Amino acid sequence: MKKIVMILGTSALVVSSAIAQAPPAPATAPAAAPAPIAAPAGSPVAKQPQLKSMEEQTAWQAFVGAQADPAAMIKAGNAFLTAHPMSDFKPIVLQIMSSMYLQTRDFDNAIITGEKAIAADPQSFASMLTIASAVAESTKEFDLDKAEKIKRVEKMASQALETLKTSPRPNANFTEEQWTAAKRDIGAQAYEALAIAARVDKKYDVAATNFKKYVADSAQPEPRTLLMFAQTYFDLKQWDNCLGILDPIIANAQTHPQIKKVAEDFKASAVKAKAATK
Numbered sequence: 001m002k003k004i005v006m007i008l009g010t011s012a013l014v015v016s017s018a019i020a021q022a023p024p025a026p027a028t029a030p031a032a033a034p035a036p037i038a039a040p041a042g043s044p045v046a047k048q049p050q051l052k053s054m055e056e057q058t059a060w061q062a063f064v065g066a067q068a069d070p071a072a073m074i075k076a077g078n079a080f081l082t083a084h085p086m087s088d089f090k091p092i093v094l095q096i097m098s099s100m101y102l103q104t105r106d107f108d109n110a111i112i113t114g115e116k117a118i119a120a121d122p123q124s125f126a127s128m129l130t131i132a133s134a135v136a137e138s139t140k141e142f143d144l145d146k147a148e149k150i151k152r153v154e155k156m157a158s159q160a161l162e163t164l165k166t167s168p169r170p171n172a173n174f175t176e177e178q179w180t181a182a183k184r185d186i187g188a189q190a191y192e193a194l195a196i197a198a199r200v201d202k203k204y205d206v207a208a209t210n211f212k213k214y215v216a217d218s219a220q221p222e223p224r225t226l227l228m229f230a231q232t233y234f235d236l237k238q239w240d241n242c243l244g245i246l247d248p249i250i251a252n253a254q255t256h257p258q259i260k261k262v263a264e265d266f267k268a269s270a271v272k273a274k275a276a277t278k
Helices: 008-021 054-065 070-083 090-103 107-120 125-138 146-165 176-200 204-217 223-235 239-251 257-276
Strands: none
Touching (some): 090 107, 125 146, 146 176, 239 257
16 A cells, blocks of 8 residues: 555664764764754754663664664564663664564554554654555455444544644754655555545545645656546546556556556556446
């Protein structure tokens, strides 16, 4: 459902922000964190977490150093939290671990870890989005608790969007313009989760509306999500809109061959269906 089911914008933002403000490796003792860049007046910046010992810094570096491997990052995150349960970085580690579970489609642990992240930081909009995405992706049409799950998606997505409105910049290196654009891109995931939940509920008109918002706000819409958008138009029998989503996917030289093949096959079906209705 997501940039390979990863909170691309959010995760990359949190990881890079945390790495950028972490102090350099000390020779004998932790160095003091570099002086923060002064923020413009009226532009709040989030309180910066601090590493308090050489051991904590080493564990943090092991964690962020494993970001190319979700399983390794989850393992390093658990080790970090076990050794440093009171760390300032606890909410960030939990949020990133939650997104790694989502990336590997371990929805239960994505939700559980996301809940822990929110308990550690009630303003963790990234964890709200992870939970919304995980619940939306794991909900099936005939689940007995489908209605309850869809309500949870709606609640988490709404809370994330509201929290984002007043969320301070991750650090002073972000300009107001950059953070505004980043928040819009991050918030796009809320609309994606809402669209997927609406599809499960067969509310295709609602799904289409939210997919439109996702495309409008996402800096780089995921091809897999666009395919679901096209499927929604197909279900609504809006053939031209369906083809309008598929054609750019097929024409894009950067589209993965497997995705392109799916889009081409889907286009053939849409063209055939359109012709049959004339």
